[in-house]
Amino acid sequence: MKRRDWLKAVAGGAVSSWALAQEGLPEHPSALQYPQLDFEPPEPGQYRHELEGGSVAYLVEDRQLPLVSVSLTLRAGSYSLPAERAGLASFTGSQMRAGGTRSRAAADFDEQAAFLATELGCSIGSTSASASVNCLTQNLDASLEMFFDMLKNPGFDPERLEIARARTLQGLARRNDRLESILSREFGRLTRGRHFTTVQATKASVEAITRERMQALHASQFDPRRMFFSIAGDFDTARMVDRLNEALVDGWPADPADPGEIPAPSHDPEPGVYMVNKASRDVNQSHVALGHLGIQRDHADIFKVRIMNSVLGGGGFTSRIMTRVRSDEGLAYSAYSRFRPGTYYPGLFQAGFQSRNATCAQAAAIVIEEIERIRGDKVTTKELDTAKNYEIEIFPRFFATAGQVAGTFASDEFTEREKDYWKTYRERIGDVSADDVLEAAQRHLQPGSLVILAVGDREGMLRGNPEQPAYSFESLAGEAGIQSIPLPDPETMEYPEA
């Protein structure tokens, strides 16, 4: 990482502001003058090492503390499994950590790691698996040995499996308890339809998880030829590369499967107002989300969309949705919009808030007004500059630690991000104009396509606010009316007739 040299700049360039200040303080912070800060992002090539068999590692040394952190990512996950196997991938990941190894009983594995104060983790998500080890430098060899033992020879202790199963089944039964979990699940179903991202584990699918199925999944997914390591901390690069190469040569599953393509969702969301009634206890607040399909990461407009969303609702207190829903009207504690580009297929645009039942319709109407406004008029220069300056100024924070540098580059290569992404990042942000923002809003925000989902006390939300009778869910829904979504049986995930 390039050393900053702004202190030198202070000694030279900033003397004038110093002298000025001696007569009194600037009346407004806009009068403050700052020394130049030069920062160039690190070069990935500097840290990149190709390993035996085709895997890749990014190694960034940082000797300040006697700690080493090793992370691993690879293509694996539930995307390749049918719905009746829901839960198998995540169980396999967590049981690789919890279930011991072929030579170490689960309890012994845990005791050894705990005594060394070594933190080990393993998980399998929807499109990737990851594993990590964090240890004191002096325990590095012993810790790495355990790490690779866990990855190569998981024991899948049957007793640990049953403990995890009991806990998971109990959790499944309680998944209609929290408004935020219901909202996120149902919003996913409405926007993604049937897709691996919306598949829910059921009592039956969790009961179908066996040791043999976990072993088979491990054997098919942990391929030492396509692992991406990120390593940071107190170690010697050359020795670490040797150590990884030794670990990668043998002892891995013999015949891993081709990971195959990640399926894109094919669902066409049905716009409208949807409501889940959750009024069984005295809930005086409901949760609302509004959104539609978005764009993929390689879209030419991503920086324009990023700045547009920052002004709309992604920029916290300086964004319009937050200002109007929270700060002007006091209707919500949190109010937001996010427009996250998808890595493998188009992502989602989603706005939302939580508000007392009576004011949900009003807050939703304000969010829609703001979506329409940013499509109608150019953002102000101040809004545009605030959003752009922020992105440019915080840029060095992406590379603040050795762990971030290694992690970012490993993740970039894993997801095949375009090569010059970071090099041109600030420039591409800087190029976004108010016209670009307007164009991006018109192109990528579709108020007519919004799926509006409210979860909470239906009666209270429909009653609305007597102080503001103009706002109602009925008027938001129009002729199509409000569509009710019943709560599913939490164990079978079957939905009763509405």
Add this chain to the structure above:
Amino acid sequence: MLRRILRCAPALLALLVPLAAQRVEVEEFELDNGMKFLLLPREGDPNVAAGWIAKFGSVNERPGVTGVAHLFEHMMFKGTHAIGTQDIERDLAVIEELDGLRDLIQRERAALLEQHRRGLIEDPDDPELRSPEHGALIRRFEELIEEQRSLLVKDEFTQVYTTNGGSGMNAGTTSDFTIYFINLPSNKLELWFWLESDRLVNPVFREFYAERDVVREERRLRVDSTPTGKLDEQFESMFWQASPYSWPVIGWPSDLDAITRSEAMQYFDRYYAPNNLVATLVGDFDPDRVKALARRYFGRLSRGARDPEPVRTREVEQQAEQRLVGSAETRPRASIRFHTVPDAHVDEPALIVLSAILNGRTGRLYKSLVLEQQVAVQAGAGVDGRKYDGLFEVFGMAAPGASPEDVEQALLAELDLLAREPVGERELQKVKNQQLAGDFRKLQSKFGLMLQLLTYEALGDWSNINAFSDRIQAVTPEDIQRVARRYFKKTNRSVALYYTQEGAGPPGSQGPGPRRPRQGGVR
């Protein structure tokens, strides 16, 4: 003989870890007005983690204004004479008129509240029930809010930070302190001095009433609409008898509806004098330049007329076990709490080590309750040492087929074992090894380090961040046994048992689940 072997053992085992943790070397610096600075320059990325803390929180409130410390924290983002308005004179006049109107409206509302209290009306906030005068006052109030909006430079405080690359800006209020923090590019450090000193010199609490509504929503979000929020709050209030820790940091709803702007200003005047404040910078900066900036900007603040007195109302000794039995849409569980010691008390390290003996994958609770007895699916322990008092808690989530009472009994048996038998040397060394590694891990984040220094200082002294490690390493099996015997007494405990209450929709078939006992509520 056995004793001798055991005494040798720790030395051998301890060879696996370094002899001493890295010390945090902080430069202290104090202004003439009493404001303290803790400076920790660190190499690395061009960024400074900056924060300051007021050593007061909800424990310093009184009934009637509970929640004012936290509400005040929200108001600190609303601007000053220089930030947030285009016309400060008109702005201040509008604020004053709004306050007057609010008093009159409150008087009108009081009449409706009285009718509601007697059960004569259902909703005291029904516009239909208001008198014509009441309606007129509200209309005038809303007109003024509109006028104020036209004078505002909306959220300018945040906007200035944002446009200069300030990130992670926020604040937090606890029972004992209020903390304000941000990350800034290192070349923008003067901006931090400008904005933070400005909001301490000339704060203006504009948009007070809308912000009060935001806090009401925050309360609904965090407490009211979560499955166990209100039960947890009741347990907390039951646990503390005399201590002001008994009211929630976010405040009781009735107080939040009634706190006035002048009450928030009084809180500011009393507790935000520079002699009650500590600031910390960690990261890429030159200490000499920072000292000059501190004098120039924070030197403007005047020392408070007198120091606020420590909290007067202290907890009284509990005389009998307390139990709370409730039900909620949640997994069945048991929590057991004991009154213990405040932060940095000599018994605290032993209690922390004791909790570590119980926690984690290899801790006693997981091994015994989850793996062996299978009475719980999850279990843990925690120490909460606050400024004036403290508590120790164990909890467990019941396994299918087990009741919260079963979990309670299993938890108590583990505590009893700790009081009866000394812990093993290897078991203790494992916990100490983890603590040493943790001492390094906690130094990794500059932002985290800034927060730790501030909170250590608010509760006592920042240097406890170093002393803490040594004190943990010095804990003996006898110390653990001693604190277990001293604090885990029946008369000193409070128990909360939560049963599952089904909500709307088809109920999950829970198998042979426990039946709810007939008595409900506090016993």
